[in-house]
Amino acid sequence: MRDEAAIATQRDLDARLEEAFGLAQAIDLDVRATVPVPVSQPKPATLFGAGKVEEIGETVKEEDIDLAIVDHALTPIQQRNLEKAWKTKVIDRTGLILEIFGERARTREGRLQVELAHLKYQKSRLVRSWTHLERQRGGFGFLGGPGETQIEADRRQLQEKITRIEADLEQVKRTRDLHRRQRRKVPHPVVALVGYTNAGKSTLFNRLTEADVFAKDLLFATLDPTLRRIKLPHGTEAILSDTVGFISNLPTHLVAAFRATLEEVIEASIILHVRDISHKDTEAQASDVADVLKQLGLDPADRERIIEVWNKIDLVDGTRRDALLAQAATESPGGQERRVVSAVTGDGLPELLAAIETRLLGSRPVHELTLDPSDGAGLAWLYDHGEVLERHDGENGMLHLSVRIAEKSMTVFHQRYGERIQHPLAEN
Structure with missing residues (x-):
């Protein structure tokens, strides 16, 4: 089940629904029904109006839905009220993304980051009316003092786990910093791939490095950072870094949790902003990526470090392809260089590699x-x-x-x- 709240946005409603469907497929959910719900005035109690809540409730009952996903952020109260009204479990966009992250993480660092984000999310949900929350219980040392409520104990235990994981991640960060300092001694400049999820970053990464990183037509196919050495046309060597894909309405605490991973982007000599230029929402997706770069303290209009890579040109018809090639050849509003490529066919990749090398060599003496x-x-x-x-x-x-x-x-x-x-x- 997927319920989409299309609140005032520039995004195409069909594209939003398609993305929500893709998020569900990313963890192999059986989607029984989708209900686009434009919302002009969100209701504090349920997000949707009473009529729409009832209508969706009927669909939940008819289709025997076990899980309803609202493709929008829900407050704990909204989540609780919708679960009562629909008599099924409800999660929001953030909860779904966390589930995907949890399934995709492979490295210890990735798992720690996901667990940290999940615990912080859980902590924010502790106002929900779980059956045991009103009970009082006596304390047995670490369980708390006499009269401590269950919700207080749960919150304290979550905070203890959060503190422990943050300490573990700090150790991982120190190890990553050490590796980064060692690379600087070589030195190999870092070229980082960023972009909206499913823009084709991992396919491009594999094509440029002849690696075998998991690349599939799935949202968040890549979660853990991957580094490989590449050789540019005139012998210059660089480290290419593939990163987690960005997405619209990515919660700030998720960006914060993955900040250690994204430090490869922060310190990169060159950032390749990979865009699915065939997607109907490519401009909105580019705007979302710019927002996340800003959260990382980067200027998305940095013409010295950022090259826009317009990927999947092989999926564009002839007339639009010619228009995109002409557009890419003109000065962009932000001044960034733009390269049109297909990671699948290889079109435009030699020119992209040459552009990367020119940027890297440009700071060296003549x-x-x-x-x-x-x-x-x-x-x-x-x-x-x-x-x-x-x-x-x-x-x-x-x-x-x-x-x-x-x-x-x-x-x-x-x-x-x-x-x-x-x-x-x-x-x-």
């Missing part, structure tokens, strides 16, 4: 050198291990070159070309 035109091997080495910015013939027949060289190749560059290298020029 060297001038002269080269004998007969030194074909020397010239080929420069093209393989760096970026040849300018090349022209001198009056004496020598080649005059302006080049940027990948960091890891600088020692060989100086050994090989020696006195032919002039002092680095100022950055372009």
